[in-house]
Amino acid sequence: MEKLLKKHKFSPIDGKKGSKLVYRVFRGKTMAVAVLGSEPLTNGFNMVASHIDAPRIDLKQNPLYEDGPSQMACMRTHYYGGIKKYQWVSTPLSLHGVVVKKDGSLLNINLGEKEDEPVFIIPDLLPHLARKEQYAKNLNDAIDASKLNLVFSGMIEPESEEKEAAKAFALKALNKAYGVTEADFLSAELQLVPATPARDAGIDASMVVGYGQDDRICAYAGLTALLDNLDTKPKRTMIVYFSDKEEVGSQGATGAHSVFIQDFVGELLAYKGEDNSAANLRKTFMNSQILSGDVTAVVDPNYPNVHEKQNAVIFNHGIGISKFTGSGGKYSCNDASAEFTAKVLNIFNDAGVFWQMGELGKVDEGGGGTIAYILANLGSEVIDCGVGIMGMHSLYELCSKADLYSTYKAYKAFLATQ
Numbered sequence: 001m002e003k004l005l006k007k008h009k010f011s012p013i014d015g016k017k018g019s020k021l022v023y024r025v026f027r028g029k030t031m032a033v034a035v036l037g038s039e040p041l042t043n044g045f046n047m048v049a050s051h052i053d054a055p056r057i058d059l060k061q062n063p064l065y066e067d068g069p070s071q072m073a074c075m076r077t078h079y080y081g082g083i084k085k086y087q088w089v090s091t092p093l094s095l096h097g098v099v100v101k102k103d104g105s106l107l108n109i110n111l112g113e114k115e116d117e118p119v120f121i122i123p124d125l126l127p128h129l130a131r132k133e134q135y136a137k138n139l140n141d142a143i144d145a146s147k148l149n150l151v152f153s154g155m156i157e158p159e160s161e162e163k164e165a166a167k168a169f170a171l172k173a174l175n176k177a178y179g180v181t182e183a184d185f186l187s188a189e190l191q192l193v194p195a196t197p198a199r200d201a202g203i204d205a206s207m208v209v210g211y212g213q214d215d216r217i218c219a220y221a222g223l224t225a226l227l228d229n230l231d232t233k234p235k236r237t238m239i240v241y242f243s244d245k246e247e248v249g250s251q252g253a254t255g256a257h258s259v260f261i262q263d264f265v266g267e268l269l270a271y272k273g274e275d276n277s278a279a280n281l282r283k284t285f286m287n288s289q290i291l292s293g294d295v296t297a298v299v300d301p302n303y304p305n306v307h308e309k310q311n312a313v314i315f316n317h318g319i320g321i322s323k324f325t326g327s328g329g330k331y332s333c334n335d336a337s338a339e340f341t342a343k344v345l346n347i348f349n350d351a352g353v354f355w356q357m358g359e360l361g362k363v364d365e366g367g368g369g370t371i372a373y374i375l376a377n378l379g380s381e382v383i384d385c386g387v388g389i390m391g392m393h394s395l396y397e398l399c400s401k402a403d404l405y406s407t408y409k410a411y412k413a414f415l416a417t418q
């Protein structure tokens with residue numbers, strides 16, 4: 001994203017003054033981008049906010065071990081976010097992340113995406129021997145989290161003095177390829193994700209199947225919408241915000257609960273020469289309107305009963321709008337006001353955007369949240385709207401290209417609202 005922004009003449013906000021196109025990356029994980037408007041920012045901004053983390057499997061801090069019975073070098077993992085564990089076995093995985101070496105240098109790992117690179121597998125149990133271990137258990141318990149161990153390597157270090165010759169070989173190979181030692185894993189952040197790229201899906205190629213569309217599809221639509229608004233001379237400032245850690249509760253320095261987004265807007269106020277006191281920063285958020293751009297669930301042909309069809313989102317009918325999310329009796333949700341909901345619907349109608357209003361699923365069927373309420377806590381008007389996804393949180397999420405296009409158009413029109 002940073003590369004793309006630089007191509008469009010954006011600069012880091014702490015860089016040279018005078019540009020109307022600014023952004024800030026915080027701790028390499030969260031980011032905000034602004035196109036400054038001509039009127040005071042204190043009057044409020046238009047924002048599209050999405051998240052760029054996705055459910056995945058992380059390596060543990062002390063991951064590598066030699067498994068005695070199989071004599072293989074393996075890695076222990078800890079899953080991140082709401083995954084269905086059975087989906088992650090018997091599927092090619094690639095390894096991504098960073099290792100900080102003893103001398104402080106940062107090593108980026110990206111292994112398994114290219115055709116000629118090795119991938120990794122968490123083996124599943126063969127059906128022949130799964131009767132007691134898996135078939136007798138319920139779906140959630142059939143794959144135990146402690147059994148999501150990765151087969152890392154199988155060669156042994158010849159004539160090794162060490163008892164664990166397979167682990168010794170793995171460490172030697174790691175050191176040769178990356179200069180990494182076993183102690184470097186203690187601080188590393190390494191993640192496993194599906195190794196298969198996104199592809200067209202369906203005989204009509206009207207869909208895209210791919211990992212991580214929750215919520216990079218809305219992040220992509222938001223950024224593209226902003227960049228395609230650059231030829232306008234906006235009065236109101238446009239912001240797109242990409243948050244981290246949404247899948248685990250939006251906590252920490254880079255999650256939506258962090259002060260980062262408030263600090264960014266405070267910085268924008270100062271940059272524009274406006275009052276950036278705490279009171280005026282609060283006022284700015286209270287004058288602002290935000291689309292929480294996150295995916296929602298569409299009706300799945302195999303499981304239509306989890307939706308209430310009068311209030312469900314379906315493929316190819318446009319961006320899905322949720323006045324509220326949460327679970328049970330609207331617990332933990334942002335419930336957009338009637339006034340703001342009507343305003344957003346008018347914006348979409350005027351721009352010729354296809355949209356549909358829908359809930360995530362039937363009442364009491366389950367539920368889910370977004371970052372909408374976190375931003376609404378700052379006093380802004382916020383509503384959830386984004387692409388409806390089939391198989392959300394799976395390795396291969398499915399979306400409709402038409403819905404993605406409607407979402408892009410919706411975000412573009414909203415950002416440009418004066």
Ligand code: MN
Pocket residue numbers: 051214215246294295
């Ligand atoms: Mn999401």
Ligand code: MN
Pocket residue numbers: 214247393
């Ligand atoms: Mn999610």
